[in-house]
Amino acid sequence: MSAHLLVVDDEPLNLEILEEYLEDSGFTADYHSSGESAWAALESGDPPYDAMLLDRMMPGLDGMTLLRRIHPDPRFRTLPVIMQTAACSPEQIREGLEAGAYYYLTKPYERDNLLAIIRAALSDAKQRKLMLEQEADRWRGIHFLREGYFHFHSVEEAGQLATFLAQACPIPDTAQLGLSELLLNAVEHGNLGISYEQKASLKQEDGWQEEIRRRSELEENRSKIVQVQVSRDPEHLRVRIEDQGDGFDWHPYMEFSPERAFDPNGRGIALARMMSFSELEYQGRGNVVVATIALKGEAA
Numbered sequence: 001m002s003a004h005l006l007v008v009d010d011e012p013l014n015l016e017i018l019e020e021y022l023e024d025s026g027f028t029a030d031y032h033s034s035g036e037s038a039w040a041a042l043e044s045g046d047p048p049y050d051a052m053l054l055d056r057m058m059p060g061l062d063g064m065t066l067l068r069r070i071h072p073d074p075r076f077r078t079l080p081v082i083m084q085t086a087a088c089s090p091e092q093i094r095e096g097l098e099a100g101a102y103y104y105l106t107k108p109y110e111r112d113n114l115l116a117i118i119r120a121a122l123s124d125a126k127q128r129k130l131m132l133e134q135e136a137d138r139w140r141g142i143h144f145l146r147e148g149y150f151h152f153h154s155v156e157e158a159g160q161l162a163t164f165l166a167q168a169c170p171i172p173d174t175a176q177l178g179l180s181e182l183l184l185n186a187v188e189h190g191n192l193g194i195s196y197e198q199k200a201s202l203k204q205e206d207g208w209q210e211e212i213r214r215r216s217e218l219e220e221n222r223s224k225i226v227q228v229q230v231s232r233d234p235e236h237l238r239v240r241i242e243d244q245g246d247g248f249d250w251h252p253y254m255e256f257s258p259e260r261a262f263d264p265n266g267r268g269i270a271l272a273r274m275m276s277f278s279e280l281e282y283q284g285r286g287n288v289v290v291a292t293i294a295l296k297g298e299a300a
Contacts, residue, residue: 003050035061056085071100080121116204158183178276181268190243191224247285
């Protein structure tokens with residue numbers, strides 16, 4: 001996996017260590033010692049960056065302030081930001097997540113952890129870009145939907161359906177983020193039976209997508225589908241998702257966990273609940289989830 005990275009840290013020694021870690025990794029990088037120069041490099045767009053490794057605590061334009069400038073800018077809507085920090089209290093991590101840093105590294109960290117997080121961020125961003133590139137205009141008629149039923153099989157179809165359903169929501173980008181998380185989980189963890197620990201290991205080894213393809217072709221998985229029921233009233237859109245897996249203990253994943261903030265996976269359900277939905281409810285053994293998106297204030 002090749003990519004061009006923007007690395008920002010005010011400490012020369014840290015930049016030297018990062019440059020050493022990234023050597024022979026397949027990534028190229030530009031290194032900046034201030035938030036101001038990093039912002040100028042981003043704005044120039046030459047070259048474009050695939051991911052950003054950002055120090056939280058810097059003089060002048062610090063990491064959090066720079067992140068708040070980047071996140072709402074449509075030019076950087078798919079740029080994944082990895083926050084490297086010694087500030088790792090739950091409140092500080094939540095603040096970073098809300099500002100748009102979905103990936104974390106706690107200083108000091110090992111080279112393997114750094115590369116695993118970068119690969120995970122790039123993989124997620126690539127998937128998100130593909131979803132956003134769908135032609136949303138042709139789906140404007142979904143606003144007339146009152147009830148619908150869908151079923152799908154693959155990761156690719158999960159992304160397409162998430163993008164489609166998000167067009168019925170007041171803020172499609174935010175809704176798409178949460179819906180794609182739930183629909184992808186229904187395939188990966190539900191129908192294909194990939195556990196949290198297995199996915200973390202696969203992400204670290206950059207073998208996640210290959211394992212998805214392998215399991216999808218197994219005889220016992222070929223006919224499995226995810227069923228989706230959508231209902232809409234003037235105030236809410238509800239999406240019920242049911243997979244054919246064994247379920248899981250969803251309770252630990254509903255709340256944000258600082259311990260998982262530094263893993264390459266495991267933050268998605270809490271993020272979706274916090275940012276995308278007004279309600280999120282798992283049912284039964286965990287193979288059914290109902291997401292509710294408030295439409296209040298939108299013309300129905």
